Amino acid sequence: MSPLPTPEDFKAQIEAGVPGSVVTVIPNGSPSAQHSLLVDNDHARAVALFLRDHPDLRLDYCSLVTGVDWLDSETTEKVKVKKLVDGPDGSQQETEVEETRKTKRPGYLEAVYHLFSMDKKHGPVILRLRAANRTDQTNIPSLTPVWRSAEFQEREAFDLYGIVFDGHPDLRRILMWDGFVDFPMRKDYVPPADDPLAEVHP
Amino acid sequence: MADDLKELKIELSKNGIFTTTLEELYNWGRKNSVWPLTFGLACCAIEMIATTMARFDLARFGAEVFRPSPRQADLIIVSGTVTKKMAPQVVRLYNQMPEPKYVIAMGACAISGGPFRDGYNVLRGIDRYIPVDVHIPGCPPRPEALIHAFMTLQKKIDEQHLSGSDRPRHLHADQPSEFPVPEFGAHGLEPAQNMDVFLAENGNPLKVIQ
Numbered sequence: 001m002s003p004l005p006t007p008e009d010f011k012a013q014i015e016a017g018v019p020g021s022v023v024t025v026i027p028n029g030s031p032s033a034q035h036s037l038l039v040d041n042d043h044a045r046a047v048a049l050f051l052r053d054h055p056d057l058r059l060d061y062c063s064l065v066t067g068v069d070w071l072d073s074e075t076t077e078k079v080k081v082k083k084l085v086d087g088p089d090g091s092q093q094e095t096e097v098e099e100t101r102k103t104k105r106p107g108y109l110e111a112v113y114h115l116f117s118m119d120k121k122h123g124p125v126i127l128r129l130r131a132a133n134r135t136d137q138t139n140i141p142s143l144t145p146v147w148r149s150a151e152f153q154e155r156e157a158f159d160l161y162g163i164v165f166d167g168h169p170d171l172r173r174i175l176m177w178d179g180f181v182d183f184p185m186r187k188d189y190v191p192p193a194d195d196p197l198a199e200v201h202p
Numbered sequence: 203m204a205d206d207l208k209e210l211k212i213e214l215s216k217n218g219i220f221t222t223t224l225e226e227l228y229n230w231g232r233k234n235s236v237w238p239l240t241f242g243l244a245c246c247a248i249e250m251i252a253t254t255m256a257r258f259d260l261a262r263f264g265a266e267v268f269r270p271s272p273r274q275a276d277l278i279i280v281s282g283t284v285t286k287k288m289a290p291q292v293v294r295l296y297n298q299m300p301e302p303k304y305v306i307a308m309g310a311c312a313i314s315g316g317p318f319r320d321g322y323n324v325l326r327g328i329d330r331y332i333p334v335d336v337h338i339p340g341c342p343p344r345p346e347a348l349i350h351a352f353m354t355l356q357k358k359i360d361e362q363h364l365s366g367s368d369r370p371r372h373l374h375a376d377q378p379s380e381f382p383v384p385e386f387g388a389h390g391l392e393p394a395q396n397m398d399v400f401l402a403e404n405g406n407p408l409k410v411i412q
Contacts, residue, residue: 175323176323177287177386179386179387179388180386180388181389182388182389184322184323191321191322191390192389192390192394
């Protein structure tokens with residue numbers, strides 16, 4: 001079993017191997033420490049091919065594809081800011097004031113790929129692809145042309161999360177029927193209220 | 203049968219004379235030869251299979267012949283989770299069975315959706331579309347529970363009258379023997395339930411009273 005490079009080495013290796021690509025290391029603070037690599041959509045296919053065909057990496061097996069739905073979120077943090085404040089005697093003084101800053105982050109959809117190497121017997125390497133938002137720009141490039149095993153799982157992510165995989169050879173719903181319009185694994189999905197029993201036994 | 207007739211029958215049998223009625227004979231034959239459909243949906247089906255094997259031996263009740271075609275079956279044991287995608291096929295199988303036909307809803311899922319009730323993909327009980335004769339709770343029910351359900355069904359068959367206003371559904375010419383097959387809609391099955399089946403009948407506490 002050959003050791004894998006650290007996430008930072010991975011980033012450097014990929015960005016050197018695929019010119020123009022932008023890789024962001026997303027740390028995982030849990031004990032598993034499975035850090036993941038966020039790849040920009042324009043170079044995702046090239047990065048995937050690089051990881052698959054690199055003689056030392058040979059990540060030839062994509063074991064898992066899944067979707068993640070990130071809702072719009074708002075984080076608040078308290079920041080100390082220096083401000084000019086009118087003093088009691090009329091002169092202006094510089095004092096430290098605590099301010100609450102709210103950061104709004106619009107939601108987006110992500111696809112996560114778990115890669116292993118059958119050849120080198122190492123893994124997993126976790127790739128993330130991120131769509132621009134979760135409403136109208138949900139496209140990300142399909143990696144099915146690189147790993148054939150992603151085909152059905154990308155269809156599943158399309159079916160349940162509504163991620164559109166550009167370049168997928170056969171992007172149809174796989175679990176729900178064709179006439180279904182919702183994406184049931186999204187966090188804001190509300191199943192239809194079809195339960196007359198609910199009034200009797202709430 | 204009236205009580206005095208029953209007493210007369212007992213009195214006659216004490217003197218070595220066996221009497222019966224056509225209804226009793228007919229129901230005796232039917233209840234001891236209920237052929238279920240070879241049909242399983244989930245883990246409850248494993249328990250159903252166990253019930254038919256040597257240890258529990260459903261053959262003792264005349265139900266060892268699991269028919270591979272709904273055209274030859276008297277009973278459909280809905281054994282397991284009915285997904286929304288599977289529900290039309292279950293209703294269609296029921297529709298294809300000849301009368302008289304019976305339904306056992308086996309396990310929490312077939313009754314109500316069970317632990318998957320709030321899922322987007324699971325039907326909340328098969329009694330939304332077809333009339334269920336016996337509900338068995340359990341997750342999954344033990345083979346003894348299925349045998350109990352079977353004996354309950356036998357009792358129910360035994361008590362059915364061939365004539366009179368309280369005769370069973372299949373002897374009423376105006377009652378349906380087929381029920382509408384739900385269709386895949388944009389957000390779920392359409393309709394979500396067949397109210398003709400789902401409404402209160404025979405004082406069934408599981409049914410909605412409107």
